[in-house]
Amino acid sequence: MLKLSLSELIQITGGKTGNSPIFCKDIQGLSTDSRNILPGQCFLAIKGEKYDGHNFILDAIQKDASAIIANESYPVASGIPIPVIQVPQTLDALEKIALHHYKQFPLLCIAITGSVGKTTTKHLACSILSNRFGVLKSPKSFNNSLGVSLTLLELESIHKVLVMELGANAPGEIAHLTKMIKPDIGLITCVAPCHLEGFHSLSGVEQAKSEILLGMGEESVFITNADDCACQRILSKFPGKTVTFSLEKTSDFHAQNIRKEKDGIAFKMNGEEYFSPLPGLHNLYNLLASMAIATQAGMTPEEIKDSLSSLQLPAMRMEVKQSGGITVINDAYNANPKSMTAALEYLEQFPSTRKIAVLGSMLELGKESHHYHALIGKEAAAKNLDFLFAIGKEAKDIAIGAKESGMPEDKIFFYDDNINIEKELLPLLKQGDVVLLKASRRIKLEELVSKIIC
CATH class of the missing domain: 3.90.190.20 (Mur ligase, C-terminal domain)
Structure with a gap:
């Protein structure tokens, strides 16, 4: 859990106190939702498409928030008893706080992006990895700046592996996120037509997905789809270790002799027989990607095989x-x-x-x-x-x-x-x-x- 003194919070955010508070307590966590805030947490007000968190600052104070982070433009009313820290943009402040918290934990960071299957792949990878490690994953589709920051703030000492989903609607968004978390393992599931309003073309999608490499160094591992031509072009740009998965072309994780059975799909890979309980051939790609992640994280083929029988898809996916x-x-x-x-x-x-x-x-x-x-x-x-x-x-x-x-x-x-x-x-x-x-x-x-x- 996030624990900071008021002076540390001000230093991290670069903000200024906008009032003369009566009470100054240490920060015991952070919330952006006044409905769920707990006593002692700092309330960070975010202006979204539907709601402006600044309209709920008084609600947070009534629920015993320890401090408020608000935009510089917010008029601080007199008589607010707790510190109001004002910053140019509260979302930027949230990122700074999340990044400070993230750096306190030595762990393996895995980042997943792609046009299709990134949430499912994240879910499956975490299911496999959790058989050996303490794993934190971004919930649901928390794959933008806000979602990534809120996930990082959930880190605790029990977590040894972090699995993040990175999404984007426009160029530059994945670049920003990957530079923020600097993944040890990065994965692209595939490149396909999606969010074309922001990317304009399939080549624009490819360029956006390739941005994940910008936060990865030569010591990182890049995993991608050998059956996807765009993914292979991206792979050729990466100077570090690469790992591939496929159903058709030769790869490191190549599913062969694929047989559809009553309750799933059986296949052979690297001389071993496997069974996937997941519906649809397309989910075999997601499974192979997850197995590649688990292998690079240090799990053995036996550990991975033993974990497959209990796998399930996220809600509303097949x-x-x-x-x-x-x-x-x-x-x-x-x-x-x-x-x-x-x-x-x-x-x-x-x-x-x-x-x-x-x-x-x-x-x-x-x-x-x-x-x-x-x-x-x-x-x-x-x-x-x-x-x-x-x-x-x-x-x-x-x-x-x-x-x-x-x-x-x-x-x-x-x-x-x-x-x-x-x-x-x-x-x-x-x-x-x-x-x-x-x-x-x-x-x-x-x-x-x-x-x-x-």
């Missing part, structure tokens, strides 16, 4: 639920063209009487949105679906693409949002049906699960 003879595949956490294709391939191979795809908009694709949504529609038409539901303004192109590719019009439905889809979907369902839910996060297709699975 999450299968059944009731009344109907199966729902909830893969609605997020979507881009590559992950959408993988989900359709999994649906195609899933044993069922009928197959129904509910596909929502893939957001942040910029000027390429029309092209990629139409392409998914074409792919959906080729999967012999019984019904296709397209949800969201952008997803109209999925419906159009499917129709133009020969899917019967009476099997295609389009809705602007997911509010009224149940009126058409639910009466269609029969025993033996499987329903895939896949869309970008803001479409909230997971809300349909409870309506389908009663």
Whole structure:
């Protein structure tokens, strides 16, 4: 837990006290959420898209906060009994505090980025590593500056390995994060069309993902996908040790003799037989990446193999639920063209009487949105679906693409949002049906699960 004196906090942040406090206590942790702040913690006010933390400073004081960190522009009211430290930007101050705390712990730092699978790979790697080490991982998709800083503040002496997910919507964001944490092991899962509003092109995505190398030295290890041409170009730029994984090309972690079995996938790698309980061939890439991380962290093949049987995916990633003879595949956490294709391939191979795809908009694709949504529609038409539901303004192109590719019009439905889809979907369902839910996060297709699975 973060423990600082007031003078240390001022020195680290470069801030100035904006009032004459009555009480000056040591800092026992930090919070950016006034609803959850604990007595003795410092409250750091952040101005976000929806809320401004400065509006909740008095709430934090009433909950016995030990100090306040606010922007210079915040007018400090008279009579505030605890120190108010004013800084140019509170998010920058948060980073400085988090970095100071991070430097107190000698540990192995692992950073993961990529267009698809970074959260799943982080989750799997931590599951394997935790069989030997005390592991701290960034929760959910805490992969921006705020999320990374808050994760670093959770470090304690029991942690020997830190696993971070690095995300970005625009150039330079991963560079900033990797220079901040300086990973000992860096990994790129793949490079694919995503966040094109910020990156503008696939080459822009590749350049952004390659920024992870900027925080890594020759003593670091870079792990990446040997089946991905962009990843191989990035690998060629790194002067240190490199490790690769693949399903197709030769690599250090090359899954071969892949067999789909009832409860997962069996494969052979480096002369050893392995079994993955995870659904979908695309998750085998995530597993191989995780195994490569664990190996570089010092775990033995036996330790890694023993940990595989208990692996599970994070919520809303190929999450299968059944009731009344109907199966729902909830893969609605997020979507881009590559992950959408993988989900359709999994649906195609899933044993069922009928197959129904509910596909929502893939957001942040910029000027390429029309092209990629139409392409998914074409792919959906080729999967012999019984019904296709397209949800969201952008997803109209999925419906159009499917129709133009020969899917019967009476099997295609389009809705602007997911509010009224149940009126058409639910009466269609029969025993033996499987329903895939896949869309970008803001479409909230997971809300349909409870309506389908009663």
